[in-house]
Amino acid sequence: MAELIVALILILLNGVFSLSELAVVSARKSRLRMMAEQRKAGARAALALAEEPGRFLSTVQIGITLIGVLSGAFSGATLGHRMTDILRNHGLYILDAIAGAFRADNADLDPEAIRREDGSWLLSGSMPVDEMADLLRITLPARREYQTVGGLVIxxxxxxxxxxxxxxxxGWRFEVVDMDGRRIDKVLAVQAA
Known part of the structure; x- marks a missing residue:
């Protein structure tokens, strides 16, 4: 729930920045001058911003960009899994279908599983764990926090x-054979003797 509140606050801040930019750009200077002469609150500041908007607008653009990056980084990772679970519980596999479409486009470039002569499997860390479970004939818990072979190992x-x-x-030994920074790239699965 806290993640949702933070995401909503970031969205509201983005709206404040966007609306302030729109207000300065679309404000009529003659109307602002008249309001400043009548000593209306904030009219002088608004007039100063409207006459030289460059510094204000660049600051607003930086704020909008920063909030966009923060909300994307925060909500993408945190809310994505929750939304997927909620949609799956209602029988909607939209995100799985989209991810599957992209995976099918480049499936020939780098196979997710390669059977080796000794019977072991070289698995991609990004391979869907359900596909790996079918391949190795193992049973995974229905409720789990991971979706990939790398997630299973972690x-x-x-x-x-x-x-x-x-x-x-x-009955399988999963060995991390290659890391790409903080991402598990390759896993060797060997059936225990």
Whole structure:
């Protein structure tokens, strides 16, 4: 709930900046001069901004851009999972369909799973965990916080791993073989003997 409140506050701030910009740009200077002569509150400040709007408008644009970046970074990561869960609970798989369409476009470029001669699997960290579970014939909990193979490894270790670290899950050893910064890029899955 706190995430939603923060997102709404950022949206309201963005609206304040946008409306103040619109007010300064669309204000009639003759009307502002008349109001300033009548000593109306804020009329002189508005007139000064309308006569030389450059500094004010650039500050407003920086504020709008900053709020856009903050709200995108904050709400995209935080609210995306919640909205997906809410939509799925109502039988709507819109985001899955969109993601699937994009994944299908470049599926031939880098396969998500490669079977090796020794029977192990080299898996992409971004591979959907449901596809991996079908491939390895393992059962995953219906309710979970992760959607990818990398997320499964992080959830099992309960932290971000380093290259070479491994975890055991349902008779399989999952070893992180490549990291891309803080993202798990490749995982080697070997069936335990």
């Amino acid at each position: 959830a099992s270790l309960q932290r971000l791993p380093s290259t070479g670290e491994a975890t055991q899950i349902q």
